[in-house]
Amino acid sequence: MNILEFIKEFPDEISCKAHFKVQREHEGVVCKKCKCSKHYWLKAKWQWQCSNCNFRTTLRSGTMMEHSNMTFHKWYLAMLFMSFSKKGMSALELQRQLNHSRYESIWFMMQKIRKTMGKRDNMYTLEGAVEFDEGYFEKATSEKVKLKRGRGSQRQANVAVMAESTPLEDIETGKTSNHCRYFKMKVLTTHQGKEIEDTIEKNIDEKSIIFSDKSTSYIDIAKYVETHIMVKSTKETTKTTLKWVHIAISNAKRTLLGMYHKIKGKYLQLYLDEFCYKLNRRYFGNKLFDRLTLALAKSYW
Ligand SMILES: [Zn+2]
Structure with missing residues (x-):
């Protein structure tokens, strides 16, 4: 996906939501309550209903997007920018690009995307x-001493x-x-x-x-x-x-x-996760964005 394709395919919130629904169904929606994976789609509510216990799952719940107030459009744009930039992008730069008022929510969203990358790679072991x-x-x-x-x-x-x-x-x-x-x-x-x-x-x-x-x-x-x-x-x-x-x-x-x-030491793993995720997919080119949306669409309960 390049920027022109993105603009065409994801012009607004609804197009991102519709795409995310497909990605989640591809990854498999899992019921939080009974772990059943068979669901019906409630079109008017934008929710899945478990065919076993009727528990409802929203588009975001169970994924890294849960509890986020950011629009799907901004999540998608963040993933696009992060998959573009080989060397990484600062939260300040992304905040400018998305014209978002709060730095913290941008920073938090990027950390969640990094966490998603780490979780994806944790699914595989190295071999040979x-x-x-x-x-x-x-x-x-914080200490002003020589390292x-x-x-x-x-x-x-x-x-x-x-x-x-x-x-x-x-x-x-x-x-x-x-x-x-x-x-x-x-x-x-x-x-x-x-x-x-x-x-x-x-x-x-x-x-x-x-x-x-x-x-x-x-x-x-x-x-x-x-x-x-x-x-x-x-x-x-x-x-x-x-x-x-x-x-x-x-x-x-x-x-x-x-x-x-x-x-900061406590965040280093997340930055390494982003680095390794991109390194492991260095031949993916424009497919990297699609793969990232799939990884984000996975249920983590
Ligand atoms: Zn259920």
């Missing part, structure tokens, strides 16, 4: 050969970065290279083995092979996957075995810090 490493992102701080760098610093957020990286061999030259597919980034609150293992268990398929550098916190990773290969961290491994995680970490830092300067 997976690179694992940790990245350190600077957090916003301390290095592992475990209080002012840095520790992020687990995972990348599917399939080795490919060129048939003619015999040279091998790694082809990357999907990425995941998860903020860690500790640097302890247990949290890292939980993260691996949740995000990586148990039949995978994990490559990481040598660290005492990684010792038990092998319990959760088929094989765990630890390599000594050198300049060479950052270009080969752990190439994609390193590229992803530096791109994420550049994108996030360039756009938002510094992000």
Whole structure:
């Protein structure tokens, strides 16, 4: 979807609502009360009625849009702008573009869209050969002290970065290279083995092979996957075995810090979710907007 197609297809509130109804039915409307997925559409009320218990579901309820006073048109425009911008868009800029009076409601809506992106990617696990490493992102701080760098610093957020990286061999030259597919980034609150293992268990398929550098916190990773290969961290491994995680970490830092300067620790995951969502769909082009509306149309109860 480009801007001209958007203007044509979504000129007003009603066109957005009608589209959202279709997207929700595609994702499957689930009854909050009895979890039944069979519904009738009450045309005059713009609501679904559960065929089992008669409970009614509005267009927004159960989705990330629930409790929002923003129009569907503004939600759609926000998703359009967010899917356009490779590097992300500030809430202030979106507020200007939508000519909306309250900054907070725009900011809140964007965070909900980021949350939706994260939830979508949480539905999938990485598989095959997976690179694992940790990245350190600077957090916003109110203290006027110089930022301390290095592992475990209080002012840095520790992020687990995972990348599917399939080795490919060129048939003619015999040279091998790694082809990357999907990425995941998860903020860690500790640097302890247990949290890292939980993260691996949740995000990586148990039949995978994990490559990481040598660290005492990684010792038990092998319990959760088929094989765990630890390599000594050198300049060479950052270009080969752990190439994609390193590229992803530096791109994420550049994108996030360039756009938002510094992000509060508690919001970092949401910005990483947006970054990974777009990175994982980097070949989608104009289809990204459509996919995002589908993700938003999912029931989360
Ligand atoms: Zn029901």
